[in-house]
Amino acid sequence: MKEADVALICKALSDSNRIKVINALCGGEKCACELLEEFEITQPTLSHHMKVLCGCGLVKVRRKGKWAHYSLDRETLLGFCRYMNHLACKTLEERGNGDGVGCDSKTGFGV
Amino acid sequence: MKEADVALICKALSDSNRIKVINALCGGEKCACELLEEFEITQPTLSHHMKVLCGCGLVKVRRKGKWAHYSLDRETLLGFCRYMNHLACKTLEERGNGDGVGCDSKTGFGV
DNA sequence: CTCTTATATAGATGACTATCTATATGAGGT
DNA sequence: ACCTCATATAGATAGTCATCTATATAAGAG
Numbered sequence: 001m002k003e004a005d006v007a008l009i010c011k012a013l014s015d016s017n018r019i020k021v022i023n024a025l026c027g028g029e030k031c032a033c034e035l036l037e038e039f040e041i042t043q044p045t046l047s048h049h050m051k052v053l054c055g056c057g058l059v060k061v062r063r064k065g066k067w068a069h070y071s072l073d074r075e076t077l078l079g080f081c082r083y084m085n086h087l088a089c090k091t092l093e094e095r096g097n098g099d100g101v102g103c104d105s106k107t108g109f110g111v
Numbered sequence: 112m113k114e115a116d117v118a119l120i121c122k123a124l125s126d127s128n129r130i131k132v133i134n135a136l137c138g139g140e141k142c143a144c145e146l147l148e149e150f151e152i153t154q155p156t157l158s159h160h161m162k163v164l165c166g167c168g169l170v171k172v173r174r175k176g177k178w179a180h181y182s183l184d185r186e187t188l189l190g191f192c193r194y195m196n197h198l199a200c201k202t203l204e205e206r207g208n209g210d211g212v213g214c215d216s217k218t219g220f221g222v
Numbered sequence: 223c224t225c226t227t228a229t230a231t232a233g234a235t236g237a238c239t240a241t242c243t244a245t246a247t248g249a250g251g252t
Numbered sequence: 253a254c255c256t257c258a259t260a261t262a263g264a265t266a267g268t269c270a271t272c273t274a275t276a277t278a279a280g281a282g
Contacts, residue, residue: 003134007127014122015270019114026201032229045271047230066228066279077199084195088188090137126240143259156241158260163239177249177258224282231276239268246261252254 001079005057009080012056017041018049022058022072029062029071112190116168120191123167128152129160133169133183140173140182 013019017039024030024038036046050070053059057076062069124130128150135141135149147157161181164170168187173180 003127003130007125007130010121010130011125012121014118014125016114016118017270019118019121022198023114026198033227041270042272043229044231044273048270051230063229068229072198074199077195081192081195081199084188084192087133087137087183088185088192128240144257152240153242154259155243155261159240162260174259179259226279226281228279229277232274234272234274236271237269240266242263242265244262244264247259249256249258251256 001083006080006083008056009058009076012052012058015049015052018053021049021053021070025059025070025072029069031067031069033067035070112194117191117194119167120169120187123163123169126160126163129164132160132164132181136170136181136183140180142178142180144178146181 013022020039021035024035032043032046032050035050036043039046041049050059050061050068053070054061057073058080059070060073062071124133131150132146135146143154143157143161146161147154150157152160161170161172161179164181165172168184169191170181171184173182
């Protein structure tokens with residue numbers, strides 16, 4: 001993943017409504033009308049946000065009839081995590097990190 | 112780390128110049144004038160970007176005489192990684208993830 | 223074909239942002 | 253005190269963005 005991709009993803013996540021959408025999609029696919037019920041925004045505004053999230057690759061859309069079913073794109077999300085984890089690890093490695101522990105125990109997640 | 116903090120960090124990282132700054136600081140502390148040499152922006156613009164990065168907690172500043180020494184705030188960066196890793200893992204857990212492997216082998220980083 | 227439902231697009235508006243030039247602050251050096 | 257260097261702040265400007273209302277598209281139902 002390149003720097004420009006990361007910037008695009010971060011720009012998409014720079015709106016708290018869109019972060020909420022990502023959280024809402026963690027549990028699995030949801031259609032636009034389901035998402036709309038969870039937010040206090042109008043339908044066109046949600047549509048705009050979903051376009052941004054799809055545009056950076058974080059969200060996929062599956063269209064079936066009238067419905068648009070949105071879900072997280074796991075690969076993009078993991079790629080983004082890898083980039084960020086790499087930054088955090090580089091920071092650890094090139095400094096002292098004198099406590100003798102690796103990255104794992106720092107984040108608390110085995111990702 | 113709360114949703115609003117994540118949005119603030121993402122907003123800070125939504126500019127590719129600022130992502131470059133974060134990358135430049137991975138190797139350790141740098142003063143503003145060192146950073147300035149690596150970018151094609153004016154000094155006030157860099158000052159603005161550093162203020163944004165400090166404002167979200169990703170970067171710390173240590174002032175000594177005339178100089179401002181900037182470095183990454185490891186805790187904030189790791190906290191952000193944890194949040195993102197958690198999202199990615201939740202996505203894995205609540206879907207099938209039928210290949211029998213954990214998050215570790217997905218990201219390739221032990222963070 | 224007509225009506226309803228789900229979603230997208232157009233256009234407007236107010237807020238925010240990246241960048242610049244010009245200037246201020248503040249620390250050392252002579 | 254004066255000059256220089258490193259950095260910050262002020263103010264302007266052009267561009268971007270989140271949100272809305274109004275309207276369009278497109279798919280099913282009757």
